[in-house]
Amino acid sequence: MIVMKFGGSSVQDATAIRRVASIVASRLAERPLVVVSAMGGVTDKLVQVAEAASRSELSSALSIMDFIRAKHLKAASDMLDRSQSAVFEQDLDTVIAEATSLITQLAASRAATPAQHSQMLTYGEVLSSLLVTAAFSALNVPSAHADARALIVTDCRHPAASPLAPETRNKLLSVVPPLLEQKLVPVLGGFIASSESGEITTLGRGGSDYSAAIIGAALGAERIEIWTDVSGILTTDPRICPQARRIEEISFHEATELACFGAKVLHPATLLPAVEHDIPVAVLNSHRPTEAGTIIRAYAAHGPSAFRAIAVKRNISVFNVRAPRHVGSLRFLDDLFSLLRWHHLQSEIVAISGATASVALEGNRELVTLTSELEALGEVEFQPDMAIICLVGEDIRGRIGIASEVFGVLAGAGINIRMIAQGSSEISVSFVVEEKDAVRAVQQLHRHLFEQPAIATSHSSTSAQRETAQA
Numbered sequence: 252m253i254v255m256k257f258g259g260s261s262v263q264d265a266t267a268i269r270r271v272a273s274i275v276a277s278r279l280a281e282r283p284l285v286v287v288s289a290m291g292g293v294t295d296k297l298v299q300v301a302e303a304a305s306r307s308e309l310s311s312a313l314s315i316m317d318f319i320r321a322k323h324l325k326a327a328s329d330m331l332d333r334s335q336s337a338v339f340e341q342d343l344d345t346v347i348a349e350a351t352s353l354i355t356q357l358a359a360s361r362a363a364t365p366a367q368h369s370q371m372l373t374y375g376e377v378l379s380s381l382l383v384t385a386a387f388s389a390l391n392v393p394s395a396h397a398d399a400r401a402l403i404v405t406d407c408r409h410p411a412a413s414p415l416a417p418e419t420r421n422k423l424l425s426v427v428p429p430l431l432e433q434k435l436v437p438v439l440g441g442f443i444a445s446s447e448s449g450e451i452t453t454l455g456r457g458g459s460d461y462s463a464a465i466i467g468a469a470l471g472a473e474r475i476e477i478w479t480d481v482s483g484i485l486t487t488d489p490r491i492c493p494q495a496r497r498i499e500e501i502s503f504h505e506a507t508e509l510a511c512f513g514a515k516v517l518h519p520a521t522l523l524p525a526v527e528h529d530i531p532v533a534v535l536n537s538h539r540p541t542e543a544g545t546i547i548r549a550y551a552a553h554g555p556s557a558f559r560a561i562a563v564k565r566n567i568s569v570f571n572v573r574a575p576r577h578v579g580s581l582r583f584l585d586d587l588f589s590l591l592r593w594h595h596l597q598s599e600i601v602a603i604s605g606a607t608a609s610v611a612l613e614g615n616r617e618l619v620t621l622t623s624e625l626e627a628l629g630e631v632e633f634q635p636d637m638a639i640i641c642l643v644g645e646d647i648r649g650r651i652g653i654a655s656e657v658f659g660v661l662a663g664a665g666i667n668i669r670m671i672a673q674g675s676s677e678i679s680v681s682f683v684v685e686e687k688d689a690v691r692a693v694q695q696l697h698r699h700l701f702e703q704p705a706i707a708t709s710h711s712s713t714s715a716q717r718e719t720a721q722a
């Protein structure tokens with residue numbers, strides 16, 4: 252069997268859902284299971300609903316819910332005949348009634364608990380999966396809806412719960428194989444799950460990719476396909492560099508590194524279950540289904556450049572903390588990381604030199620409140636409004652002159668580097684620049700590394716340099 256996941260823009264309206272149906276129809280022989288995101292923009296709207304309801308702005312919350320209802324109904328009436336549409340409308344209204352009751356509770360208590368906030372966000376995938384199932388049946392793709400909230404089991408952490416693999420596997424195995432046996436395409440909402448005690452949870456924003464990988468691993472899928480709005484993983488975000496090119500093959504390690512450092516095309520946790528079960532993942536364009544896309548596998552063929560891609564992560568702050576002379580470095584670092592752990596802050600990159608540690612964290616000016624606590628450990632400098640740029644490529648491992656090449660490009664563009672880190676696996680180089688310089692830095696690096704392949708970046712030059720280094 253294979254798992255096919257369609258993101259928000261791939262199910263944004265009737266035209267998009269029709270395209271999905273024809274893509275799935277072309278794969279029936281491979282026994283697909285389909286995972287769908289909420290219709291494009293719906294999860295953001297649900298965030299607004301939760302916020303408005305918690306401010307007791309009941310009419311504004313309800314009018315956003317009306318918009319969501321109308322969006323689904325319009326798509327349904329564009330694809331279904333009258334009686335099919337009426338059946339869908341009943342399902343729709345059951346879900347809308349549940350959401351409305353939650354809105355009323357939030358408005359009355361003037362707050363949303365993390366669990367209630369998660370629950371509000373799940374309605375997008377609940378509705379889209381019902382809509383897509385109805386559309387598949389109307390478009391002659393035999394299908395059956397399966398409620399992911401009853402099948403994906405997680406812990407109780409909000410807003411991003413972690414899956415419990417054995418429990419999830421047992422539930423999926425009891426429901427999915429019989430549907431596949433009947434030649435039905437199971438359709439599930441991504442992103443949504445629940446805990447063992449039945450509390451509704453989500454896998455974190457962008458988590459439908461993760462759902463696809465969890466399901467693929469649990470059911471031993473032959474392949475996981477992530478269908479999105481670009482033709483695979485590109486050499487960088489095409490919104491920053493329209494010249495970004497498709498990467499044919501990329502390794503699990505490279506793709507994970509890219510996702511962790513901001514390449515939105517994949518949720519950072521997606522590849523974990525796929526790696527553990529060695530399941531290849533393909534990233535494909537639902538708007539252009541015949542294009543080849545990108546294949547992610549354990550070992551990828553060499554690309555035309557030693558670098559595979561550039562990612563950028565905004566909304567970053569850096570703390571530089573200098574230990575007093577009398578404190579040993581081990582104790583200093585131990586205290587520093589205990590403090591971060593206490594605040595549930597995960598360092599994006601860390602650079603330690605002598606008595607100074609620099610830590611880049613996701614978050615901006617609100618992190619300034621950490622300064623006073625860090626001052627108990629030493630002298631502190633706080634730098635908000637930063638971005639991390641990450642260059643990834645297995646072929647940069649052991650290559651001489653990487654740093655000078657990259658930093659030469661940035662120096663030429665007058666861009667100041669605030670912090671540098673090379674991952675211990677040596678497949679990535681990350682550095683921090685001011686957020687205002689991030690787009691220009693990526694564009695300059697992309698031009699140098701991917702748009703002029705003749706300049707010292709080809710794989711052959713890498714091998715040549717390695718040989719020289721070894722000689």
Ligand code: ADP
Pocket residue numbers: 257258259260261288457478479480481483484485486487488489490513514515516517560561
């Ligand atoms: P979906 O709704 O299908 O999950 P996302 O919006 O989450 O889609 O991810 C796709 C988007 O990721 C693309 O439209 C693109 O702007 C962005 N993106 C960022 N970095 C990359 C990259 N290296 N390659 C491809 N897309 C990228």
Ligand code: ASP
Pocket residue numbers: 258259288289294295375441442455456457458459460
């Ligand atoms: N709908 C969710 C979000 O917008 C999950 C996803 O699309 O992957 O974050």
Ligand code: MG
Pocket residue numbers: 258457460515516517518
């Ligand atoms: Mg996504």
